[in-house]
Amino acid sequence: MAERARIAVCDDEPALREMLEEYLAKQGYGVRSAADGVALRRLVPSYRPDLVVLDINMPGEDGLSLARWLRVEEHCAILMLTAAGQVEDRIVGLEVGADDYLAKPFELAELRARIRAILRRTMAPSVQHGRANGRMRVGRCVVDLDTRKLFDDAGKAVQLTSMEFDLLHVLVSHARRALSREKLLELAHHKRWDPFDRSIDIRIGRLRKKIEPDPQKPRVLRTVRGEGYMLVPEGE
Numbered sequence: 161m162a163e164r165a166r167i168a169v170c171d172d173e174p175a176l177r178e179m180l181e182e183y184l185a186k187q188g189y190g191v192r193s194a195a196d197g198v199a200l201r202r203l204v205p206s207y208r209p210d211l212v213v214l215d216i217n218m219p220g221e222d223g224l225s226l227a228r229w230l231r232v233e234e235h236c237a238i239l240m241l242t243a244a245g246q247v248e249d250r251i252v253g254l255e256v257g258a259d260d261y262l263a264k265p266f267e268l269a270e271l272r273a274r275i276r277a278i279l280r281r282t283m284a285p286s287v288q289h290g291r292a293n294g295r296m297r298v299g300r301c302v303v304d305l306d307t308r309k310l311f312d313d314a315g316k317a318v319q320l321t322s323m324e325f326d327l328l329h330v331l332v333s334h335a336r337r338a339l340s341r342e343k344l345l346e347l348a349h350h351k352r353w354d355p356f357d358r359s360i361d362i363r364i365g366r367l368r369k370k371i372e373p374d375p376q377k378p379r380v381l382r383t384v385r386g387e388g389y390m391l392v393p394e395g396e
Contacts, residue, residue, distance in 0.1 A: 167190065170194045170215060180193070210236055214239065216241065227258055231321070238259050260323065308325050323363060336392055338388050368381050
């Protein structure tokens with residue numbers, strides 16, 4: 161990656177923070193760390209990280225509350241660290257805007273791979289080869305595929321995580337075609353589908369809240385029984 165990405169690590173375990181700082185620095189990233197929410201809130205506005213590696217379970221302010229703050233106030237990607245087996249934490253983490261999650265304990269190689277995948281999406285200077293260009297109306301919003309942004313009718317930017325954008329881009333690129341969860345995971349996130357993986361359904365629900373005139377009665381991002389999901393750009 162041409163630009164040296166900045167990463168902030170927030171975890172209350174000193175040994176883990178030190179290990180991640182050392183490892184990520186060796187991978188070529190700029191790295192700073194914080195022991196808790198108070199320290200992270202001081203660090204982020206001045207350091208301006210491109211990605212925050214954020215533990216969910218910490219004393220004081222927890223990672224979910226911090227993720228909500230980061231998503232609203234700061235422009236950075238979020239990789240959540242969750243306890244092994246805590247599926248509910250992973251689901252809530254995605255719902256509040258995390259780009260991805262990783263369960264503890266984890267292999268450093270997997271952490272590196274997930275960080276690289278997130279930064280490829282969030283720090284790309286332009287859309288990747290093969291992606292469609294231009295602007296398209298999707299429900300009550302307009303998506304700009306060149307700048308990876310979503311705007312409401314007043315022209316105000318609507319917050320999207322990188323994974324939400326990638327999913328929306330695939331749906332727009334395959335408009336009026338039903339895509340299975342398996343296909344959406346493969347095309348948008350380069351992952352294999354697990355029958356217990358609810359991440360696509362969660363992101364579909366979040367996208368509906370942002371683009372549908374009535375999210376309870378979706379006309380733009382439709383469920384196709386037995387097949388998956390289909391985007392009809394203008395809800396016809």
